[in-house]
Amino acid sequence: MLVHHLFKSDTSGKVIRPEWTQLHFPLFYFYDILHGLRVVTALGFGGDERTKDARDLLLSKRLSDGTWLMEATYLRALRRNFVKEEKTGQWHSVQEEGVDLSNVYQSAGKTVEVPSIYASLGEVGKPNPWVTLNALRALKGRD
Numbered sequence: 001m002l003v004h005h006l007f008k009s010d011t012s013g014k015v016i017r018p019e020w021t022q023l024h025f026p027l028f029y030f031y032d033i034l035h036g037l038r039v040v041t042a043l044g045f046g047g048d049e050r051t052k053d054a055r056d057l058l059l060s061k062r063l064s065d066g067t068w069l070m071e072a073t074y075l076r077a078l079r080r081n082f083v084k085e086e087k088t089g090q091w092h093s094v095q096e097e098g099v100d101l102s103n104v105y106q107s108a109g110k111t112v113e114v115p116s117i118y119a120s121l122g123e124v125g126k127p128n129p130w131v132t133l134n135a136l137r138a139l140k141g142r143d
Contacts, residue, residue, distance in 0.1 A: 006036035006054040021057060022071040025121060025130045030074045033057060037138035058135055068135045070128035075118060
């Protein structure tokens, strides 16, 4: 991660994936600079010079009131959901290409709603307490 300054090519210095420079919540199993900074900070490398570009980018996104926006979410990137069979009580995965799980998921004639907790996590483009908390955690290990 450090060889790539958390988001750049080690050969060209260009951004590997532009979406990595956006601040997301929730992350699920995806990646962005905020997550990368949290990981390297937790490992004791928050002050490493190779994190400077990512730290500077994160700091440039801080609002005047000290918070950060949720710039994007990966909710629409999910392609599966888990459902519990009413008759057997067993859980299984349902999956279908091209279905937007941020609204409703349909599989085999059944409709599965995405848990309402996701709506309470904040809106894209607005200050977000979870992104702000994670940004503060990521910057903590700088000194």
